[in-house]
Amino acid sequence: MRIEIREARVVDPAANRDKPGSIFIADGRIAALDRAPEGFRADETIDAKGLVACPGLVDLSARLREPGFEYKATLESELGAAAAGGVTTLACPPDTDPPLDEPGLVEMLKRRASSLDLVRVYPLGALTVGLKGERLAEMAELTDAGCVGFFQGNTPLPDASTLLQAMRYAATFGYTVWLRPQDGALARGGVAHEGEVATRLGLPPVPVVAETIAVRTIVELAEATGARVHLARLSSAAGVALAAEAKARGLPVTCDVAVHHLHLCDRDIGDFDAQCNLAPPLRDPSDRARLRAALADGTLDAACSDHTPVDDDAKQVPFGEAEPGATALELLLPLVLQWGRESKLPMAQALGAVTHRPARVLGVAAGTLTVGAGADVCLFDPDGSWIVRPEALASQGKNTPFMGLELTGRVVRTLVGGRTVHRA
């Protein structure tokens, strides 16, 4: 199958390219840009006038809810949502039920995902058995089964001693340890950023030190063990500053931010909007400003959707009892574009935060339109606006603080390995 994507605005962040051109695809790979390879005869020509063609998005965190939470979402629904959002590669956290702590579970997930043949799925294995923070999961076995890193998800971090051993063990084999930096004791019971809003609403607080103490501990242990560490979902200016310091010292540390935290802050909780119950909590506007700047200057390696489909019943409860998380696979692109516009960044730089930069974190070949790369392409209308409504979302999760808002940037077509997996 040979495809020509014609007269697109071709944006490839990895090559810092943003200019009109064509993409030639053969055998599932990018065969050439702009000028057809010799003898190229397209089986299909896609007229992309007025559209941007960029690498398919790479999302560092999308909960697919299988196994165990099929009533919230299924692989079919969520991989369909990924395709509809222009996401062609995603990492899924291990916080399923049971958690992804056994090779058999990972293999089954991979098999189910590949039989659906939609987008590329890279599971993160559980760092500890059952995510309980006690015994190490079989990291080598899990890696053989297809895991690209080891994560504790949103469960509390193991104690420092277990964490030290987990990092030592991971460092033995060069595996990456993913951790969401939050001290369990300091965050216990908390549901909102410790500050004026939590004080006014009487919501139990999560102080910033819950994040900074965890980052300090993790960074210290990374230095002691030489383990490669990914700090998932930083939420505070102080947390970002510590990550920047670790990077400046040359430690193998990467970090990301959830796309919600680029746009929202604790004020958006309003009158207890449970859609704004997120993990980590939305923080102060000054934290948001720092996160936005840090994503632009590269301190934060990537933005991710942190996609978490939650059923209505789990949100139609008082704020503090609501299940944290939001559906976001289909909002990632427009929200990153909006951040880029508001930050006055060239589009290629903005899209870098969801393409080649997260691909580098995952250590997978994705997120670029380089000749020879897999033909994962997102075609979108940069001016196409749409309103976030339940019926506009393919995800089974309709839970988002952005419900009812108008967003700009509409995915028209998504290709994975040259195959169309979504068409608007």
Place this chain on the structure above:
Amino acid sequence: MSPMSRHDVQVGPDGRLRHLLTTEGLAPELVRHILDTADQFVSVGERDVKKVPLLRGKTIFNVFFESSTRTRTTFEIAAKRLSADVINLNVGVSSTSKGETLLDTVYNLQAMDADMFVVRHSQSGAAHLIARHVRPGVAVINAGDGRHAHPTQGLLDVYTIRHYKKDFSGLTVAIVGDVLHSRVARSQIHALKTLGVPDLRVIGPKTLLPAQVERLGVRVFNDMAEGIRGCDVVIMLRLQNERMNGALLPSAGEFFRCYGLTAEKLALARPDAIVMHPGPMNRGVEIDSPVADGRQSVILPQVTFGIAVRMAVMSMLGSQA
């Protein structure tokens, strides 16, 4: 960037009260109107026949997901004096333990043609959630949600202050103790700011004051003597026993030594200062008995006025349906 806006739930576009969820954001005229209405109800309690027919035929459900005999009783008396039919439900020990959700409980009671819900719940925001989901014309009164709000308590406190001090514009008011966990303190702060109290203080150790509380418009004092000096009104908060089990306070005795209201400390306030407490009191923990029973104490009048204020709120909410 979220489309939600605050305070659109409890006050309608016509400026009338639809629910009473919090004292925050209430217009000063509306607060004064509630207090003026309460004035008229104080005399009802002094009559032989303590009843007016304003809510005859209305059904009010007292739904308490967190048990409280006293608060429930005051709402019950207020409703009965307005001639409403009152049903008391202690849901904490029935539905939710069977797994029914908060909203399902409310929908079920609504199907019994409730006109008004008086709700207490351990989670902040529970009353807002219910108010957003009831039928138009059904009113919700927040009788305490988590640490968030207890608006009728806040209103009865400002009613009491107005009764004794007449005017708010020159007052110095101190709220003392566990502000962190107190929905009462939050409701008092908003009501007092709305009515224009120029010097509003909170006094307590750093472990019992919430982050950035000064942004609510209060001055923060950690030293009791300093904070109470020159006050016209001293409001003591209840210190719950469970606070002593954590790391927030070393002991009840030490709390009393530092923040308990004694005659010596009260002497630092203005000679005509009044002493208030939302009850139930812990004598010898936050307040010394001679002060609680002393001439400056208005703790029992607070209870009496509380009925009138609750009648005022219920009559305003019940007459519009």
